[in-house]
Amino acid sequence: MVGIIPEDKINEIRQSIDIVDIIGEYVHLKKQGRNYFGLCPFHGENTPSFSVSPDKQIYHCFGCKAGGNAISFLMDIDGLSFQEAIIKLAEKGKIPLDLEIGSEQNRSDSKVNSEKKQMLEAHELLQKFYHHLLVNTKEGQNALEYLVDRGFTLDSIEKFQIGYSLPSWDFVVKLLQKRGFSLSLMEKAGLIIQKENSDSYFDRFRNRIMFPIQNSKGETIAFAGRSIEKEDQPKYLNSPETELFNKSNVLYNFFRAKSFIKKQQQAILFEGFADVISADKAELYNGIATMGTSLTEQHVQLIRRMTDTIIICYDSDFAGTEAAYRAANMLTDHHCQIRIARMPEGFDPDEYIKKYGSEKFRQEIIAGSLTFMAFKMEYHRLGKKLQNEGEKLRYIEKIIEEITNLDKAVERDHYLRQLADEFSISLDALKQQQQQMYYAKKKNGHVKQRENNQNRLFLQQKSRLLPANQTAERRLLAHMLQSVDLAFKIKDLLNGIILYYDEHQAILTYLLGFYEEGNEADTSKFLLYLPDENLRRIVTELEMMPLNSDVADREIEDYVNQVLKHQKMLKIKEKENLQKKAEQENDFVKAIDLAKEIIVLRKSL
Known part of the structure; x- marks a missing residue:
C-alpha cells in the first residue's frame, strides 16, 4: 500500500x-x-x-x-x-529520505512522466543558458544595454532570470541534441521548430530578450521573447501552448507573488510582465499578469485561492480600459472586491514608474485606485458627448442602472448624491427613478435578491436532513474515529449487526482492523489505510461533524438502539410482505404465525 x-x-x-x-x-x-x-x-x-x-x-x-x-x-x-x-x-x-529507485511502481511513474520531466529539464537548461548569455558574454552585451537603457536593473534581471537568445538559427537545436534531448520532443515542448517537409529543426527564439515563464510551482514552462530590432516581428513572441504551458491558466509571477498576496490579502493584476517587473522594483511584490490573453475563469480561481481583493492596473488606452472593465466584471461575478488603478493618458505602469518613480506610483496610482462603481462612471462616459441632452440622459440612466445593482444602501446613496451634484438633478428624483428601476428589474428576475440566497441555504440544509438510522450510523462512526476503546465498546453493543449502509459497514470493518493492528485513533493516518476514495471522502465528512467531547453512555446507546430499531423495522416489513403472500395463497396457519412474530417485533421496538 x-x-x-x-x-x-x-x-x-x-x-x-x-x-x-x-x-x-x-x-x-x-x-x-x-x-x-x-x-x-x-x-x-x-x-x-x-x-x-x-x-x-x-x-x-x-x-x-x-x-x-x-x-x-x-x-x-x-x-x-x-x-x-x-x-x-x-x-x-526536512525529513531525509533514502529511497531505493527501481520498484515496479517507480518505473511506471517514471515512464508516464518521462516526457514532461525532459521538457522541464530542457526549459531549465535554456533559462540558465539564456541568462548566462545576457549577463556574462560579449554576445549579450547589446541586449543587456538595451534593458538597462529601458530602466531594468541588474537586480531585476537576476531575480526574474531574464536572458538573451543568440541570432543563430540552430544553436539551441545543437545544444539540446548534444545534451541528449530528443529533438521531436523539444519541438513538442515549443523550444524549436521543425522545417516543412524535412527532418531538420531550427531555433524558435533568435536575437530576443528572453523572459522565462513559470508555473505556480516555480518551474519554467515557457518563454516570452521580445524583439530588439524593429524589423524582427512580432514584437513579442511567446512559446506555443504545450503539455506544460496553457496561457489560460498561467499567471506571470504567480509563484513569486503568492506569499505576498496571501500576507497582504491583495493582488495587483497587470497586463504584461514588464509592468510586473517594474512594480516589483517599486516594492510591490504582489503583482501578477495574464500571458497575452484576457482574464479567464481559471485565472480567477487561481487568484481566489489566495485572496478576494484585487487591484486592476491596466494601460490607460482604449484597449486597456475595455480589458479592465471585462476583467472587473468577471472578478465581481466571483464575489471579489475590486478596485481599478487608473493610469494617466498615454502611460502604462512600466512607463509611469520610469518617469515619476516608485513612490508616486504606489501612493497616487495604487493607493488612489477607484472603486469599481467609480470606474464605471468613468467608463460609461467614454465616447459620449454629455453636452448633448439625449446622450446625457442615457448616461444618467445607465449609471442609475449600475447603482441599482449595488448591494449596500450607503453605496447607492453615495453615488446617487454624486450624480445629483454633477448634473444638478434633484436627489429625490434620482432615488425615485432608482426605486422604479429596482422593482422593474426585480419583477423580471434581474436583481440579486437576498431572499434567494436565504431560500437556497434553507434548501441545502433541508437536503441534508437524513433518516434517523443513517444519522445514528454516522454518529457512531464519528465517535469510533475518536477513540479506540469507544470503537470496541460500540462494536460489542451492535452485537454483530451489519450497518444498513454499505459504505458505513465498510468503514466500520476497516476501522476495527486498523485498531486491531495496534494503531491509535488518528484519522489522518487511517485515511492512508483506506483503499477507496469514496470511503475517504465519507470519513473526512464524518470527522467534521460537531460531537460532544465527553459523550455519555446513554447517547451512544440511543444511537445503537436507533440502528437496531431500523433493523427490526426492516424485518417487520419483510414479514408483513410474507404474511400478505401467505394470505393470498390461503396458507392461514403460516399467516397467523407470521402475525405473531410481527407482534413480538413491534413490542420489542
Whole structure:
C-alpha cells in the first residue's frame, strides 16, 4: 500500500508538517472557530465551504465532498503520485529520505512522466543558458544595454532570470541534441521548430530578450521573447501552448507573488510582465499578469485561492480600459472586491514608474485606485458627448442602472448624491427613478435578491436532513474515529449487526482492523489505510461533524438502539410482505404465525 517508503517514515513525515501550512500555499484560509475555511480549489464556488482541521490534520469540502489529508491534497492539487507527494512533504518537513529507485511502481511513474520531466529539464537548461548569455558574454552585451537603457536593473534581471537568445538559427537545436534531448520532443515542448517537409529543426527564439515563464510551482514552462530590432516581428513572441504551458491558466509571477498576496490579502493584476517587473522594483511584490490573453475563469480561481481583493492596473488606452472593465466584471461575478488603478493618458505602469518613480506610483496610482462603481462612471462616459441632452440622459440612466445593482444602501446613496451634484438633478428624483428601476428589474428576475440566497441555504440544509438510522450510523462512526476503546465498546453493543449502509459497514470493518493492528485513533493516518476514495471522502465528512467531547453512555446507546430499531423495522416489513403472500395463497396457519412474530417485533421496538 505504501510502496517503497516505510510506513514509520510516512508517519514521521505526516507528523512533521501542518496541513494548514500545506493547504495554505494553495488556498486562502480564514480561521473560524477551531477550523480554517476557504474556497475549494477542486470546484468553482463563491462561498467558502472548504474546511481544514489542524487538530485532525484533514480537510473536507462540504460542497463537492472532496476530503483527505495533506498527502492526498498534494496528489489531487498537483497531480502527484503517492510517492511524489511524500517526497514533497519530506522536503517541507526536512525529513531525509533514502529511497531505493527501481520498484515496479517507480518505473511506471517514471515512464508516464518521462516526457514532461525532459521538457522541464530542457526549459531549465535554456533559462540558465539564456541568462548566462545576457549577463556574462560579449554576445549579450547589446541586449543587456538595451534593458538597462529601458530602466531594468541588474537586480531585476537576476531575480526574474531574464536572458538573451543568440541570432543563430540552430544553436539551441545543437545544444539540446548534444545534451541528449530528443529533438521531436523539444519541438513538442515549443523550444524549436521543425522545417516543412524535412527532418531538420531550427531555433524558435533568435536575437530576443528572453523572459522565462513559470508555473505556480516555480518551474519554467515557457518563454516570452521580445524583439530588439524593429524589423524582427512580432514584437513579442511567446512559446506555443504545450503539455506544460496553457496561457489560460498561467499567471506571470504567480509563484513569486503568492506569499505576498496571501500576507497582504491583495493582488495587483497587470497586463504584461514588464509592468510586473517594474512594480516589483517599486516594492510591490504582489503583482501578477495574464500571458497575452484576457482574464479567464481559471485565472480567477487561481487568484481566489489566495485572496478576494484585487487591484486592476491596466494601460490607460482604449484597449486597456475595455480589458479592465471585462476583467472587473468577471472578478465581481466571483464575489471579489475590486478596485481599478487608473493610469494617466498615454502611460502604462512600466512607463509611469520610469518617469515619476516608485513612490508616486504606489501612493497616487495604487493607493488612489477607484472603486469599481467609480470606474464605471468613468467608463460609461467614454465616447459620449454629455453636452448633448439625449446622450446625457442615457448616461444618467445607465449609471442609475449600475447603482441599482449595488448591494449596500450607503453605496447607492453615495453615488446617487454624486450624480445629483454633477448634473444638478434633484436627489429625490434620482432615488425615485432608482426605486422604479429596482422593482422593474426585480419583477423580471434581474436583481440579486437576498431572499434567494436565504431560500437556497434553507434548501441545502433541508437536503441534508437524513433518516434517523443513517444519522445514528454516522454518529457512531464519528465517535469510533475518536477513540479506540469507544470503537470496541460500540462494536460489542451492535452485537454483530451489519450497518444498513454499505459504505458505513465498510468503514466500520476497516476501522476495527486498523485498531486491531495496534494503531491509535488518528484519522489522518487511517485515511492512508483506506483503499477507496469514496470511503475517504465519507470519513473526512464524518470527522467534521460537531460531537460532544465527553459523550455519555446513554447517547451512544440511543444511537445503537436507533440502528437496531431500523433493523427490526426492516424485518417487520419483510414479514408483513410474507404474511400478505401467505394470505393470498390461503396458507392461514403460516399467516397467523407470521402475525405473531410481527407482534413480538413491534413490542420489542
